[in-house]
Amino acid sequence: MIYILIILTGIFIGSFLNVCIARLPAHQSISTPPSHCPNCNRQLTAYDLIPILSWLFLRGRCRYCGASISVRYPAIELLTGVLFALCFNEFGLGPELFKALILTSFLIVITFIDYDHQLILDRVVIWLAGTGVCINVLINHFNIILQYIGVSTAFYAGYTSFTSMLLGALLGGGLLLIVALVSRGGMGGGDIKFAAALGLWLGWQYTLMTLLLAFLLGGVIGVVVLALKIKGRKDVIPFGPFIALGAFISLLYGIDLLRIYIRWLL
Ligand SMILES: [Zn+2]
Structure with a gap:
């Protein structure tokens, strides 16, 4: 129901x-x-x-x-x-769900605008960054806020420290900046800002995972698209949707993926 x-x-x-x-x-x-x-x-x-x-x-x-x-x-x-x-x-039900639903909504908007226009709007990224910080701060203090208003239920709420948020932003933006410089235009400024804003939402660990997934998915799908001749070599395939998909997977299944990865390593 x-x-x-x-x-x-x-x-x-x-x-x-x-x-x-x-x-x-x-x-x-x-x-x-x-x-x-x-x-x-x-x-x-x-x-x-x-x-x-x-x-x-x-x-x-x-x-x-x-x-x-x-x-x-x-x-x-x-x-x-x-x-x-x-x-x-x-x-x-809980604060983590709230966070996930808002991030998911942003990801859908960014994905389809990027798909249509090969563009990630600054306005949307600024809103993404702002809400990310607010929601993480809110979630970090969620149980304290509940206690304050007299509700004693302790919800599980993940903690994303300021340091992790800041590192996430630097890591997300920095890595893509390096890719942009090395590939000379293969990566747009919008992607860099988008990844930096996601860093604020996800913290550095999940940001790293997001980018790894994005490159993996982008690589696989890029090869398929070229092989099926849906698009030619010179067509632009926007990278934003892959970052978005990577972020969604990291947020929901990041811990499961890490467990599988560690089991596979050992
Ligand atoms: Zn009509």
């Missing part, structure tokens, strides 16, 4: 993330004007805006002008729902 609730929350947040993905790169406000059809500009009613269902009932077309609406909208809504469920499955 609670899974259904979490997935539904994810689906509704996902529909907001769609708005961010479409409007932020165009420097439009994410709150006004209300949602409208990009083709005929008709303002959409509540009936048109039920996540996933509206798209299915209207068979992926605008009710007013019949322009087709990309399957990506419901797909991102569903993806958000599924990723939220994975977060809940890993952390249960």
Whole structure:
């Protein structure tokens, strides 16, 4: 039952993330004007805006002008729902879940904007960095705050020290800066800032793991894409989505991965 609730929350947040993905790169406000059809500009009613269902009932077309609406909208809504469920499955209810859901939302927005425009927006990265610091400080003091307001339940809450956050930012930004310098333009400034901001969220250990995973996934998928001739050698494959995927995997399964790795080493 609670899974259904979490997935539904994810689906509704996902529909907001769609708005961010479409409007932020165009420097439009994410709150006004209300949602409208990009083709005929008709303002959409509540009936048109039920996540996933509206798209299915209207068979992926605008009710007013019949322009087709990309399957990506419901797909991102569903993806958000599924990723939220994975977060809940890993952390249960508590401050860690809150952190995971917010980070996941950021990662989805950054991934799809980067995929569309080969661009990671400074504004989004600044918000990412700011929320990361706030949430970690909040979680570090979560049980103290609860005691203060008279709740004696001690939630499990991971601790990310300031030192680890700072090292994470330096490590994330620094490593990618080196890659950018060595590869001469293979890595964009957006990727460097993105990795630095993630360092603040994840601390240095998970940041390192994030980048390792990103290079691994990027390498494998890059080879597959070239082999299948989906893209040519000269096409740009944005790296942001791989950093995002690496961060998601590190946050949720970092400890499990480390255990497997150590067992494999010994
Ligand atoms: Zn329309």
